Amino acid sequence: MANQEQDGYQPSTIEEKWQRRWEERGTNAFTTDELRSADQPFYNLMMFPYPSAEGLHVGNIYAFTGADVYGRYQRLRGRTVFEPIGFDAFGIHSENFALKVGTHPMDLIPSNVANFTRQLRRIGGMFDWTHTVDTTDPAYYEWTQWIFLQLYEAGLAERKEAPVNWCPSCMTVLANEQVGAGACERCGTPVEQRRIAQWFFKITEYAERLLDNLEELDWSETTRKAQANWIGRSEGAQLHFPVLDEQGANTDDTVEVYTTRPDTIFGATYMVLAPEHPLVDAVTRAGQAGAVDAYRVQARKKDLVARQKDDRTKTGVFTGGYCRNPATGRAVPVWVADYVLMDYGTGAIMAVPGHDERDFEFARTFDLPIVRVVAGPDENADTPLEEAYVGPGRLVNSGELDGTDVSESVSVATEWAAKQGWAEARVQYRLHDWCISRQRYWGPPIPIVHCPSCGAVPVPEDELPVVLPRVEDFKPDDTGVSPMARVESWYETSCPACGGDARRETDVSDTFLDSSWYFLRYPSTDFDDRPFDPEITKQWLPVDTYIGGNEHAVLHLMYARFITMVLKDLGHIDFEEPFTQFRAHGLIIAEGAKMSKSKGNVIVPDPIIEEYGADTFRTYLMFLGPFEEGGDYRAEGIQGPHGFLHRMWDTAVSADPSAPPDPEVERKVHQTIKQVSEQIPELGYNTAIAALMECLNSVRAGGRTAARAEVEPLVVMVAPFAPHMAEELWEQLGHEESIFDGAHWPSYDDAKLAEDTVTVAVQVNGKLRGSIDVPKDAPEPDVVAAARGDENVARHLEGAAERRVIYVKERLINFVVE
RNA sequence: GCCGGGGUGGCGAAAUGGUAUACGCAGGGGACUUAAAAUCCCCCGGGAGUAAUCCCAUGCGGGUUCGAUUCCCGCCCCCGGCACCA
Numbered sequence: 001m002a003n004q005e006q007d008g009y010q011p012s013t014i015e016e017k018w019q020r021r022w023e024e025r026g027t028n029a030f031t032t033d034e035l036r037s038a039d040q041p042f043y044n045l046m047m048f049p050y051p052s053a054e055g056l057h058v059g060n061i062y063a064f065t066g067a068d069v070y071g072r073y074q075r076l077r078g079r080t081v082f083e084p085i086g087f088d089a090f091g092i093h094s095e096n097f098a099l100k101v102g103t104h105p106m107d108l109i110p111s112n113v114a115n116f117t118r119q120l121r122r123i124g125g126m127f128d129w130t131h132t133v134d135t136t137d138p139a140y141y142e143w144t145q146w147i148f149l150q151l152y153e154a155g156l157a158e159r160k161e162a163p164v165n166w167c168p169s170c171m172t173v174l175a176n177e178q179v180g181a182g183a184c185e186r187c188g189t190p191v192e193q194r195r196i197a198q199w200f201f202k203i204t205e206y207a208e209r210l211l212d213n214l215e216e217l218d219w220s221e222t223t224r225k226a227q228a229n230w231i232g233r234s235e236g237a238q239l240h241f242p243v244l245d246e247q248g249a250n251t252d253d254t255v256e257v258y259t260t261r262p263d264t265i266f267g268a269t270y271m272v273l274a275p276e277h278p279l280v281d282a283v284t285r286a287g288q289a290g291a292v293d294a295y296r297v298q299a300r301k302k303d304l305v306a307r308q309k310d311d312r313t314k315t316g317v318f319t320g321g322y323c324r325n326p327a328t329g330r331a332v333p334v335w336v337a338d339y340v341l342m343d344y345g346t347g348a349i350m351a352v353p354g355h356d357e358r359d360f361e362f363a364r365t366f367d368l369p370i371v372r373v374v375a376g377p378d379e380n381a382d383t384p385l386e387e388a389y390v391g392p393g394r395l396v397n398s399g400e401l402d403g404t405d406v407s408e409s410v411s412v413a414t415e416w417a418a419k420q421g422w423a424e425a426r427v428q429y430r431l432h433d434w435c436i437s438r439q440r441y442w443g444p445p446i447p448i449v450h451c452p453s454c455g456a457v458p459v460p461e462d463e464l465p466v467v468l469p470r471v472e473d474f475k476p477d478d479t480g481v482s483p484m485a486r487v488e489s490w491y492e493t494s495c496p497a498c499g500g501d502a503r504r505e506t507d508v509s510d511t512f513l514d515s516s517w518y519f520l521r522y523p524s525t526d527f528d529d530r531p532f533d534p535e536i537t538k539q540w541l542p543v544d545t546y547i548g549g550n551e552h553a554v555l556h557l558m559y560a561r562f563i564t565m566v567l568k569d570l571g572h573i574d575f576e577e578p579f580t581q582f583r584a585h586g587l588i589i590a591e592g593a594k595m596s597k598s599k600g601n602v603i604v605p606d607p608i609i610e611e612y613g614a615d616t617f618r619t620y621l622m623f624l625g626p627f628e629e630g631g632d633y634r635a636e637g638i639q640g641p642h643g644f645l646h647r648m649w650d651t652a653v654s655a656d657p658s659a660p661p662d663p664e665v666e667r668k669v670h671q672t673i674k675q676v677s678e679q680i681p682e683l684g685y686n687t688a689i690a691a692l693m694e695c696l697n698s699v700r701a702g703g704r705t706a707a708r709a710e711v712e713p714l715v716v717m718v719a720p721f722a723p724h725m726a727e728e729l730w731e732q733l734g735h736e737e738s739i740f741d742g743a744h745w746p747s748y749d750d751a752k753l754a755e756d757t758v759t760v761a762v763q764v765n766g767k768l769r770g771s772i773d774v775p776k777d778a779p780e781p782d783v784v785a786a787a788r789g790d791e792n793v794a795r796h797l798e799g800a801a802e803r804r805v806i807y808v809k810e811r812l813i814n815f816v817v818e
Numbered sequence: 819g820c821c822g823g824g825g826u827g828g829c830g831a832a833a834u835g836g837u838a839u840a841c842g843c844a845g846g847g848g849a850c851u852u853a854a855a856a857u858c859c860c861c862c863g864g865g866a867g868u869a870a871u872c873c874c875a876u877g878c879g880g881g882u883u884c885g886a887u888u889c890c891c892g893c894c895c896c897c898g899g900c901a902c903c904a
Contacts, residue, residue: 008856221822221823222821222822222823222898222899223822225821225822225899226821226822226899226900228821229820229821229822229899229900230900232900232903234903234904236904257904258903258904259904260903260904261904272904312902314902338902339902339904340902340904341902341903341904343903344903344904345903345904348904349904350904351904352904356904357819357902358902358904359904361902428903428904430903550898550899551898551899553899554899554900586823587897587898592829592830623830623831623841623842624830624831625830625831626831628823629823629824631830631831632829632830632831633830634829634830634843634844636843636844637829637830637842637843637844638843639842639843639844640830640841640842640843641842643842643856643857644842646856646857647857650857686830686831686832686841686842687831687832687833687840687841689841689842690831690832690840690841690842691840691841692841693841693842694840694841697841700858702858702859703857703858703859759837760837761836761837762837763836763837763884763885765884765885766836766883766884766885767885768837771837791870792870792871795871803884804884805884806836806884806885808836811836811837812836812837812885814836814884814885815884816884816885
């Protein structure tokens with residue numbers, strides 16, 4: 001009698017065994033030659049983690065498991081799957097944590113990476129550990145710097161003094177994208193405005209392409225929408241308003257305004273300049289100069305929080321000056337107000353209080369004239385305006401434009417105005433250039449040398465990397481420059497152009513630059529003389545499937561797309577979209593609430609894996625809910641997948657190797673193959689697992705002994721979720737090779753799917769009154785007759801006048817009666 | 819305010835025009851066992867009824883349809899993102 005203990009499912013032993021084997025045999029690793037010669041390459045990418053001191057959290061594991069399931073599935077389908085992983089270890093996260101615990105990031109990161117690596121191995125991902133990437137490794141960031149130089153030489157990187165978002169707590173400049181509601185996204189401190197010389201990448205030059213390409217990408221709708229909103233294309237016109245002198249005559253100055261409603265020009269009764277607008281002084285009259293100055297000072301002090309807070313009470317000041325409305329010929333007063341933003345459009349607007357809510361509110365506050373120029377269907381030119389009217393209608397009080405329907409009035413008005421020489425059609429984007437410099441320590445130094453005679457000079461390629469030196473005092477300060485600016489021995493250098501004394505750029509680059517190209521590096525990590533090998537890149541890129549969090553829907557994904565486009569334009573690669581398919585996973589909550597330390601519902605993965613094994617943990621995570629929506633982790637719920645894998649094990653090891661499959665069971669197996677094969681590619685992991693459970697229940701029904709032929713397809717299908725157990729069972733079923741190399745994803749036979757008899761629901765007036773079993777392919781009259789024969793159905797039909805009989809083949813009959 | 823995603827048993831959830839509640843958790847009952855674990859079987863949306871059976875139920879209100887969780891119109895609520903972008 002076999003010892004139960006020995007034969008039972010022992011996750012920890014099995015998992016250790018197979019993890020060791022995968023590595024010893026290099027099952028998941030590729031040599032450069034193998035990468036070159038792969039015949040059905042599948043690049044399965046997941047967003048690489050920032051290696052925090054806390055270790056992998058459940059969100060990471062959820063994402064990686066979901067991606068790994070997909071990769072393993074593709075491999076069982078016969079693809080050569082490259083599934084790399086790496087570490088996004090530069091950046092403010094790491095640096096702030098290092099400051100907090102008083103350990104140098106150069107010491108901290110390696111131990112964090114080691115811990116992450118241990119955990120990643122433990123969850124049984126199919127990672128190619130011979131192709132990892134660490135963004136803080138000079139061998140990696142050498143090429144991050146190279147990319148900077150590529151952009152610089154292409155004229156896509158420029159240094160300019162710009163008003164930037166400054167976080168007084170992190171003491172660094174933040175990209176617009178890192179500011180949420182006027183506060184630092186990291187620490188929540190209100191952001192201030194400062195003017196500092198910064199490096200920018202001209203991503204705005206790519207706005208149109210970034211937007212247009214979205215249409216063709218196989219990305220989830222949410223992500224594409226988020227990107228489209230961020231790019232924020234709008235169509236309108238730029239209008240020229242001549243500035244008037246004291247006598248009311250035109251001067252040489254014009255105020256340029258951008259508007260999406262040039263058709264409302266006749267209702268433009270005043271204008272507003274942003275406080276920072278360069279023409280404010282020119283427009284302001286002597287009598288108002290004091291008031292205008294006072295307002296500007298106040299506006300500057302008001303940080304972005306106050307300017308963007310919910311409290312949007314309009315403030316402003318009259319400059320005393322006027323412009324001419326080019327349509328009406330009338331003088332309109334020019335105001336300064338902070339509801340107009342300098343960094344959008346032209347920083348100046350024509351105010352149309354009748355048809356813009358903000359302008360309406362401002363006009364009410366300061367008692368400025370409000371003119372109706374659009375009349376709705378039930379209104380006329382004189383209908384009083386109680387609020388800004390933005391609905392459909394026709395133009396009124398608009399001279400030659402009167403009567404034009406608003407559906408076409410924008411283009412009509414633009415054309416009309418352009419003909420008179422005071423307007424041009426203009427497309428405007430909300431996207432800003434990408435500020436990539438950071439006045440911090442923990443990042444790749446920007447490879448530029450500032451020379452008193454030559455200006456900014458790029459570091460020659462053969463001198464890369466510009467290595468970030470170990471500096472013990474890396475604390476940022478309030479000076480607006482990087483801590484590296486305190487390290488004379490490092491920044492003092494000679495000019496690569498003239499050889500004279502020069503100074504290195506002391507800023508480092510944004511972490512998003514590190515992550516904007518890492519997927520290009522993975523397959524080429526064996527090369528130290530090039531960022532990515534052309535041949536291998538051609539073979540493996542673009543990425544087939546990218547899985548990650550939607551929090552990176554705009555920033556990371558946009559920057560990666562931008563950098564890829566630039567590299568294409570510069571001839572380094574031959575594709576311009578890096579990720580053919582992108583899927584965002586959902587979020588895991590715990591016990592019905594967001595995980596947080598204070599709620600005490602944070603899921604710590606290690607002990608769970610310890611108790612149940614990685615396979616059970618993986619399967620449970622995938623079973624919680626639809627992968628793209630996330631799910632609610634409940635500790636006791638793991639019992640389901642736990643029991644399932646145990647039963648799977650018992651069934652497989654006790655299967656009869658020679659018994660023929662039972663036809664009923666075989667049908668169920670084929671139905672399951674069909675379902676699972678359809679659901680996995682759609683990331684419907686939860687329903688795929690449910691189908692496997694249901695199938696296993698059939699295989700075991702009544703405590704019968706399964707036939708091996710029934711079980712083998714199940715073992716293969718469960719392999720993406722529980723890879724260790726599947727390997728072990730596969731071996732015990734007598735196979736030599738790894739299941740991921742030797743097995744083929746099972747296929748189903750349509751002939752075996754069909755049932756001999758089908759159950760047909762019988763309704764009377766749409767209400768279920770019975771169900772009948774009829775032979776498959778039974779002719780309709782027979783089925784209808786059988787339905788009438790049902791006792792309960794007959795009762796409901798009795799004495800009623802039949803109007804129609806609806807028959808849906810092999811599904812349902814509906815008697816429509818009166 | 820705008821853009822997404824949601825709202826179905828005690829709970830996680832399934833079903834994309836055709837038998838609502840698959841699969842699983844929790845709960846109840848039973849079998850095996852000295853006991854426990856594991857395993858197996860049965861019950862499990864609400865109401866009425868001894869039962870057959872009937873009525874009600876997928877956030878709310880309408881509509882289309884023989885038939886609606888699913889499609890259309892109008893609301894309410896929750897989650898995520900954006901937000902004075904002219």
